[in-house]
Amino acid sequence: MKLLLKLQKLKLLWTLKLPNRTFHGHPRLLSSDVYSQYESIRQGKQEIPKYFNFASDVLDKWSEIEKAGKRPSNPAFWWINGEGEEVKWSFEELGFLSRKVANVLTKECGLQKGDKLILILPRIPEWWLVKVACMRAGIVVIPGTSQLSAKDILYRLQASKAACIITTGKLAPAVDSVASQCQLLKTKLMVSKGSREGWQNFTELYQNQSADHSCIKTRIQDPMMIFFTSGTTGSPKMTQHSQGSLGFRPLLSERYWLDLTPSQIIWNTADTGWILTSIASFFDPWVFGSCIFIHNLPQTDSEVILNTLCRFPIDALVGAPTLFRMLVQNDLSKYKFMSLKYCMSGGEPLNPEVMEQWKSHTGLDIHEVYGQTEMGVICSVSKGMKIKPGSMGKAAPLYDVQIIDKNANILPPGQQGEIAIRSKPIRPLGFFSEYLDNPKKTAESERGDFYVTGDRGTMDEEGYFQFIGRDDDIIISSGYRIGPFEVESALIEHPAVVETAVVSSPDPLRGEVVKAFVVLSPTFSSTDLKSLTRDLQDHVKKTTAPYKYPRKVEFVKELPKTVTGKIKRNELRDKEWGRI
Template identity: 65%
Template sequence: MRTFIKSWIPQCLRILRSPCRSFHGNNRLLTSQIVSYYESINQCKKELPEYFNFASDVLDEWARLEKDGRKPANPAFWWVSDEGEEVKWSFEELGSLSRKAANVLCEACALQRGDRAMAVLPRVPEWWLLNVACMRAGIVFIPGTSQLTAKDISYRLQASKAKCIITSDTLAPALESVLPGSQFLRSKLIVGRGSRAGWLNLKELLAVASADHECVKTRSQEPMLIYFTSGTTGFPKMVVQSHSSYGIGFTISGRYWMNLTPSDIMWNTSDTGWVKAAWSSLFAPWICGSCVFVHNMPQFKPEVIAETLSRYPITTFCTAPTAFCMLVQHDVSSYKFPSLKHCVTGGEALNPEVFAKWKIQTGLDIHEGYGQTETVTICANMKGMKIKPGSLGKAVPPYDVQIVDDHGAVVPAGEEGTIAVRVQPTRPFCLFSQYLDNPEQTAASMRGDFYVTGDRGVMDEEGYVWFVGRADDIINSAGYRIGPFEVESALLQHPAVSEVAVVSSPDPVRGEVVKAFIVLAPAFVSHDPEKLTHELQQHVKKVTAPYKYPRKVEFVQDLPKTATGKIQRKALKSKEWARVRQGQE
């Protein structure tokens, strides 16, 4: 594989420089070569290389091409703050700094290959630096969002047996209350200008660290990352990803979903604790030799997003569907995005109404993709494909994606089931290794010959996959199975609806009924609630099947969201069921 990567990057560079940016000509040649390589691995015609390391086999290769003048002049990394501060690194500078950071981790923090380091950091350059440093040293990196509570951090430290905690000077005080009980913790590293008793300071240590560091020769299937992912019940699970699963697995989606080349500058707004940051702010762009653009952006503000897209030469933009919804409500049609040419989204389903409004306001399509912490991209609307608004697109190689029933049998086109990935006779190399220390959940994720995602969907005759909802989000009302997403999509087409979340509500007759929590657009806040409720119900009946209309509607000021901006239906559903059962309605 190392030979493949080294030969592929220069060839990739030559092909990507061509004006052809779709599935034809030379790009088709590159696609067929990579797809063939993926399929050869999955069909056991080729084995994964015994050794692979993203830092040495990919990043250092781009640094070499950069030094030889064979790569466009864009930086590898470009970070900006609200105050106008900027940090830019070339691939060569990233290499030198990450070697210093690797020495800091190994010497000052006394970490060894295979040890685990947890990082709770906002969007600061050091997050990227430490990611690469851990790859070089063979240390397993555990990202965590800065929105984690003390209880969350305590659980993660204990469950992961992390030996090092890394955080910012502003977050350190909140963490210290739980650190004494972390029996495996050996070192504490602080990022920022401030000093703190008992903490090592990364900036000070980097200033005196050597840039001489030999990258560890990691095995392809050796653990590289651990992400905590919330299940429908119980504590978060630890998803283990290997050096090859993410380090190689985003090649096709980076080039053909995100449409990235060495000339591109990609901005993904994801929080560093969300797996989408690894997808779209690290592996996919750097596989393609693109520039990773980052705005520190402590809070999501549509006007800041629009102004940044106007000011900087960003060519590819990725944000969550909820954020695209907020942007079209802000109305970005008055802004000029001179460099922007490709938009992608993922993490939750994109409503067709938002897709249409973004197209009207910017002239650009949104290419939706789908995957999980456990996977790389499963389905996507690739560059050059016909986009069916509301669809997740088609399967991305090397995955064989099917819709299966409760027994693991593939269902006919048009029939609802669970979105699944075939793992027999060969498990895709870019699927997660396991839920660490949780063999029961690992086994439960398999059904027959498939890994099951837990998401409900439908596949049409052309192979496009349509998201219905999480298995536990599905509303079963008098025998009718109703996906919240399609009801939300219908409501968002009404001008009164700014944001909406649809969940089930218990009902003595129907078992469950549809309830919509709605944030009104400013112009409708003063309207009569009863009349507006009726109007919205009639609207849904006209847009979709009448049985799907919300029998209950509640107008709210805002909706609960995760740190990454995804609406928390689960929180609303729990509150709703508890309230009704207690007879408070």
């Protein structure tokens, strides 16, 4: 499915959808000439460009502004690891280093425009360099969390037909264990000290490379990134985004949810495998010329996070609700934040009591953000908006968000239905292009004139949306989206398990966790259940990513089923949440 229709139709979209907006006291984006171009597009006076590349049209423009002395002396990228190591890059340095990496990918690895590259790195600077380099070379990058298992990596390599993988020495053995089954995998790059047979050392290659590289010309609808979703009834799907949906979108959405300036610093604590990091720690802040701050954070430690906020001039903090639930458990009176003014929470609903505790101890509000892998930011409570506890704010620019029924009829304010975004007659720019190689799923994601999110909610008279729950069985725990099918598939491999159903279960810290209902094989009926529970949990950790294991296990004689034999997961889930 094409992301964009004819430019003339797109011009109509911007004319109809984008309001006239002014931003008092904010420096213009990029430069006066560039700003004027995007302002004309926002007002419908100019068509969206046919060609666009985030690296050359945004990052390199900021580099030029820097060299002209028209940007504050703020780094573009600031990384620490908590052990004394620190990296600071200006936009000019980011451009220099990313061109070297682009040459590594094209000259040393032989990658070409349109080739796919799987990037599995923790929060280290190389993750940002590789992403920018891929844009310069027209290579499609596929981020993945460092917690992926060998089985997860195999599936992603085979499904994507990736020609290259870049990861750390820690994950290299897992890749090697499945690489023989991936005939299209040409190159393996390792971001670690030392060497390994069959791998090239990333650092050595790029240090010796020339920085002479010309950014490739890309169309605005050309594929740029692919994210794997967590499926509820099958394997993860490939959600493909274009140069336009991720890179150009924030230029048109302007300051909606972040509202940063070139002198400000933002810290997003999300994992590098999720789209939130690409949005909040890459595209959107750099559109504003802001500084992206990153702490390596091998583990989420509330004291480390609080001390970092006290030691560094961080203006904006983005995190999952779990982060704020952890932070409010500390004695916040001991901490004095250096610069923090703006806090945002996304990935799952935030408890109103946590918002109240954070506000009472820090004086800061938490602004909720709602989005999906397919859409990016859909709703948010932006600066200046009234905060309604339990509400995730209003629709983002470019999106016509509605509550609809099963027949795609728009429901009135206050009535519960499915959260949907208008996709016809014109597909908004921020939309994903398609579920790659899955036209059936792409078609099923639409109902009438709308893309359906699978989430239920309501909208009030003022246009504020409230999240009710998910129509599907997806589990969101500590910001991680977990598909029950993957956990069930892992459990069923264990000889003790005859049948299993996985649902969400409430948890005071994580919001919800994975719970498995298990029907045991008769040969295991006399086994010590505590020991067996640990065994099943360890089995899932080894078979899938560690964060997917069931933190709760309940052994049952049978599972509730429909007359056709389908397991009633909704019944188990409702019982777990006290709804029945």
